[in-house]
Amino acid sequence: MNAPHDTKSRPGAFRLYGPQFQTSPAELYRQMRAQYGPVAPVLLEGDVPAWLVIGYRELHHVLSHPEVFARSSRRWNAWDLIPENWPLRPMVMRTPTVLFAEGEEHRRRAGAISDALAGADQHEVRQYATQAADRLIDGFCTASKADLRASYAARLPAVVLGRLYGLDQERADVLAEAMTTMVDGGPDAVRAQQFLLKTMGELVAARRRRPGNDVVSRMINHPAALRDEELIPDLVVVLGGGHQPTTEWLGNTLRLMLTDDRFAASLTGARRSVREALTEVLWEDTPTQNYLGRxxxxxxxxxxxxxxxxxxxxxxxxxxxxxxxxNSGPDAQGWGNQAYLSFSHGEHRCPYPAQELAEIIVTAGVEVLLDRLPDVELAVGADELRWRPSPWMRGLVALPVVFTPVPPLGGQ
Ligand code: HEM
Structure with missing residues (x-):
């Protein structure tokens, strides 16, 4: 598959883009490990050099030492290689977000996000997620087939997060699309990011005038006293950073349950293994497969x-x-072990309340679907499912299924 590449700047570096991410990135990581060990030289689009840390101990070390492996891209020594229209620019751009903040400034901003998310009543979030899942299923349940990624997994997290921001479903859908475009890093990525910033600016102005019981208002009123230039980009980070991986977590979990006999029992009613499927996906097909960076x-x-x-x-x-x-596989340690680095680690890790919200959304997404469409099954062979070509996110292009049509619940 992806043979190491010779370039003048970095002989032998692996290219971290291209079709191999549509087949088996796991094989690519194995090759890198065999050739370089835990830290591999790689090339990003445009042959921009970077290091990919694939050793567990080494990554844990990097994440535990922000004073050495820092977050702000102002430190980057390769800015002069980066063209204005570089597709990954949104991931490195020095927008003043929590992602690039360091030290005390980071603690202040991450604290406000964490508190604002923790302020959401988990029981209510579960209700939002269940209602949103039912409503989305109502949209396709009378047909006998659907693409569960496009019609379900790629919409549910945005709708729930949008609800937590106090938005209606239609506006949340528009945002979801823009977020997917931005995270995929294609030619429209920069435009999508600008659209999101503009939309969040309007939302902050509206909530400053009329606060409500929502994440945006809690961030505005937090003792951290965030200014608009901090609030607006951070709201994009929470929405975009929340929606995309939660989409893939849900999609990859549904894929696992629909393709693997060990989970077949869940499809016929038993729920015992939904949680196991969620955990196994975090180990085996984690939504954020690579993250940029330090x-x-x-x-x-x-x-x-x-x-x-x-x-x-x-x-x-x-x-x-x-x-x-x-990681010696499920037989040796079981998938109950939660030492995966899927949510990262250290002070920049995914905030704990965010992890809990994501789990609530994904669990509701799986359970409601199985309740509503108990005989759901893949419409194609498991080996015909295609992964998106992104080296960053691990998610499917489509998840086509068939089922016996059922009437919509309606009225919610
Ligand atoms: C409700 C859903 C979610 C929300 C609101 C959310 C929010 C966030 C925020 C605000 C950050 C930035 C933290 C910081 O720099 O201080 C972050 C980081 C991160 N999140 Fe999440 N997230 C969600 C779901 C997920 C899921 C499902 C995954 C993957 C399984 C994930 C993986 C990550 C990773 C890898 C980071 C990067 C941490 C780093 O730089 O070390 N998140 N998330």
């Missing part, structure tokens, strides 16, 4: 490589989860 604050040795000041390190979350030094 920047070396000084020259440092890591996993046998010399990392130079300002070098970009990518978090190889999927690679680290499958590090044979810690």
């Amino acid at each position: 920047y070396a604050a000084r020259d440092v040795e890591l996993g046998g490589q010399l990392i130079r000041t300002g070098d970009l390190l990518l978090l190889g979350l999927a690679g680290a989860n499958s590090d044979p030094r810690i």
